[in-house]
Amino acid sequence: MEIILQILLLAVGFLMLVKGADWFVDGTAGIASKFGIPQLVVGLTIVAMGTSAPEAAVSITAALKGNAGIAIGNVVGSNILNILIILGLTGLITSVAVQKSTLMVEIPFMLFVTVVLGVMGMFGNTVGRVEGIILWILFIIYLTYLFWLAKNGPQEEESVNVKEKNVWKLLISAVVGGVIVVWGSDVTVDAATNIANAVGLSERFIGLTIVALGTSLPELVTSVTAARKGNADIAIGNIVGSNIFNILFVIGTSSLIIPVIFEPSFIVDTTIAILAGVLLWISTYKKKMLTRPWGIVMLVAYACYFVYLLV
Numbered sequence: 534m535e536i537i538l539q540i541l542l543l544a545v546g547f548l549m550l551v552k553g554a555d556w557f558v559d560g561t562a563g564i565a566s567k568f569g570i571p572q573l574v575v576g577l578t579i580v581a582m583g584t585s586a587p588e589a590a591v592s593i594t595a596a597l598k599g600n601a602g603i604a605i606g607n608v609v610g611s612n613i614l615n616i617l618i619i620l621g622l623t624g625l626i627t628s629v630a631v632q633k634s635t636l637m638v639e640i641p642f643m644l645f646v647t648v649v650l651g652v653m654g655m656f657g658n659t660v661g662r663v664e665g666i667i668l669w670i671l672f673i674i675y676l677t678y679l680f681w682l683a684k685n686g687p688q689e690e691e692s693v694n695v696k697e698k699n700v701w702k703l704l705i706s707a708v709v710g711g712v713i714v715v716w717g718s719d720v721t722v723d724a725a726t727n728i729a730n731a732v733g734l735s736e737r738f739i740g741l742t743i744v745a746l747g748t749s750l751p752e753l754v755t756s757v758t759a760a761r762k763g764n765a766d767i768a769i770g771n772i773v774g775s776n777i778f779n780i781l782f783v784i785g786t787s788s789l790i791i792p793v794i795f796e797p798s799f800i801v802d803t804t805i806a807i808l809a810g811v812l813l814w815i816s817t818y819k820k821k822m823l824t825r826p827w828g829i830v831m832l833v834a835y836a837c838y839f840v841y842l843l844v
Contacts (some may be wrong), residue, residue, distance in 0.1 A: 543724035547747040549625060549717025550587035553710045554751045556568050558583030567700055569664060585778040586711075587748035589786065590718030595740075596787040600726055601794035605660075606740020608783050609802045610773070611749045612647070612776045613741075616809040617835035619749065623768050624828025626760040631817045635770040640817075643773050644810045647777025651803040654795030660784060661792040669787030676775055677715045721747060737798060738842055762806050769823060776810075805838055 561583065582589075584814070588611050595603035619767040623629055662667075696739045700749045721744060752775055787793050812834065816827035 536728065539724045539727045539731065542720055542741070543747070544720075546661075546717045546721030546724055547750060549713050550590070550748060550756070551750045553713030553715075554583055554586045556706045556710030557586055557714060558710070560705070560710055561721050563703035564700065564707060566682050567703070570762055571803065572657065574709060582778060582782065582787070583751075585783060586714045586780050587718065587751065589783045590714045591721055591744060591748050592783050593787045593790060594718045594722045596791050596793050598722060599713025599728075600722060600736055600740075602736025602796065603722060603725060603740040603744055604787055605654075605784070605795055605799050606795050606802070607744045607748055608779045609650075609799060609806050610741035612779055612806045613802070613809050613835070613838065614745050614749045615752055615772045615776055616813050617831045617838070618746075619753050619833030620769060620813065620823060621828045622753075622767045623756045623760040624823040624831065625825055626757065626828075628761070628825065629768050629823040630770045631821055631823065633821070635773055636814070636817060636821065638678070639770065639773045639777070640810060640814045642675065644807060644814070646777060647810060648806050649802060650780050650784065651800060651807065653838065654799055654803065658678055658795050658797060659792050660788040660795050662789055665785050665788035668781050672778075672781035672785055675781060714778050737796060737802075741842060742839070769817065773813075809834070 539587055592604045592607050595601070595607065620629070646668075649667070650660070653660050653667075653700065725739045725744050728734070728743075729736050752772060756772065760768065783791065809831075812831065813823075816830070817823050
């Protein structure tokens, strides 16, 4: 009976994370638009951070509670899921174009920061405050690049919809969404930890699979819906951006608050995350597009990884 209750609480936690992130993004993006911040900048920063809000809330909460297996596993697992499952499914539905900047700058940078995380974990088995500062310096460099990209890219006109929305409604949406994300993360971490203890699974396994899937739901829903509507051209850029945010912002912030233990077994998972990124780069480099056969390869690759986790 107890395990059923914890599974229900986990489902409720996931729902809170998804809806909370949705409201948070709507509110903050709307407020930014009201103050005249270009939509491209909003999309590259606030929306990208919003879709990473569940990972941030869960990992920081897990780190504060001493559940390192969930803190690191959530981010590394989400990054693997984002590429192999989300882009795999998206590629299965439709061919997905990749922008030149994503191919030449963002994917290599994603691979670089993943390697940096792996090296940090390899030496000392802890991502502490010094490492957190390094990750945040890289994060600021990445933000600077995004603003440069936004300034030199095409500017979109403000939508009438945003103009008509009341500032107070947008503010309430942002605040309530943020509170629900934080609350949902607390519920999710507690339920996932209790399930791991009850079933005898490690926190690493729970963090890499169940919690990672739950916190990746915003990206999954967004990418698959966009693919079905034929608007999947920015899916790869969004996923790559989310993976960069997850490592630099989420783990960087978590380690600044409290040193996060990096279990030796996470070296394998971080290596899988790097290989997933290499697979994405190889699959899109020649045709500047993710095609259905490569989508199938990604899904099969994740199935093999999942079997490895079970064994």
